[in-house]
Amino acid sequence: MNKKVKISFKSILNFLLLLILFEPNIFVKYTFLNSIFIVGAAISFFVALLKILKIRKISKFTAILILYRAVLILMTTIFSGDLLKVGYNSIVLISLFLFAEIYASEDKFHVFVIYIYRIMLVYLLLNIFLYILYPNGLYDLQNGIHFLGIRTRFTEYCMALFSFSLANYFFIKHNKLSLLCSIIIIYFNIFLPHIATAIVGAGTIVITYTLISLLMRLKKFSLSFNSFFGIGLGVTVSVVFLRIQKYFSFIIEKLLNKSMDLTGRINIWDDSYRFIFDKYIFLGHGMPREGNFILWHSQLWQAHNQMLQTLYESGLVGTILFYYLIYISFNQLKFMNNKKYSLILCAVLFSMLIMMITEIYGYYIPTYTLFILSYYSPKLNLKNVRDI
16 A cells, blocks of 8 residues: 655644654753753643544543553652653653544544654664764763663664554555665664663564464464463563573573573562552552662662562552553554554564563653554554545
8 A cells, every 4th residue: 555645834743743752862961952852742742632622532542541641640749759750751652642543533543653653763873873973872971871862772762663664664655675774774773782682572573473473374273462462461470570580591691691680680679579569559659760769789770670660650550551551552453454564563562571571661652652553553454544
């Protein structure tokens, strides 16, 4: 399906309203640039709100996100946490979800896909170019702050570009050269900095997609996308609480060149329990400064695990809402006509769940673009799609 994209002032404005929601981490270090994105996000939120009021309804998907952020904002306020950061991130996320819903309601979700694809492509291209020129970082050379942040921050952008570039290929332009360029950019952003978690994520996507494809050839095998959500969640619980990783020491120590304590993460997890499982477990403690709440070796740390971090910040209620958001993203894949792409998205979402065992991706907006893409992916099957 080849769709023509008309360039107009309106399309440029709509693109900017989305672009301003994705602030490169390096800009946070500079007050003027950071202020531009903060003001821009506020404008984007106001525009999205006005548009959604005309529709007069929001989906369950968007409502869950808003409720989750409301719990987080409430508890952060009560515990005097990092309210400015939580508030800003909430405005950005809600705006993104509202815009996705607006485009989907107008049968123009392919436009949203094109815009996000272009943003991810340009950002990662700039990031790897600057990384090659300044391998130690553009700011704070000790910690290596690059265009998109520290090295591990490249991962969620790569996952987003991979998913959106394939959506662009399958449903919009069907341009092999464009897809190849995206994959090359992703490859360099992952393997030049040697991001172990991203490499595991990429391997998980390949293995999961291959396994699903093989199983689907069996006539008796019935694919359930929700089962992969359950498996991902089960693996998380098994590793974090039951410590099944001790049975895979060869993979961790030999192939990934990591220690069995996952670079100290297991010790941090153990210490996190006394901060999480207290009388505030139901609604949590809100987001502390920079997300750090675990006192370990005389220093405050994040949980280095999505589930534990979410449990601390928004309790059982927020954690259920956050993972339910992922669950319904998996569930929507069954409504796609293009089974090949639905399998790929399933593999990507499953990979993100696995990577969340050692990383906190819920802080970063590109992660949520994957949920949005999965949830609205059936909209890409529309035959009569309007231009921008």
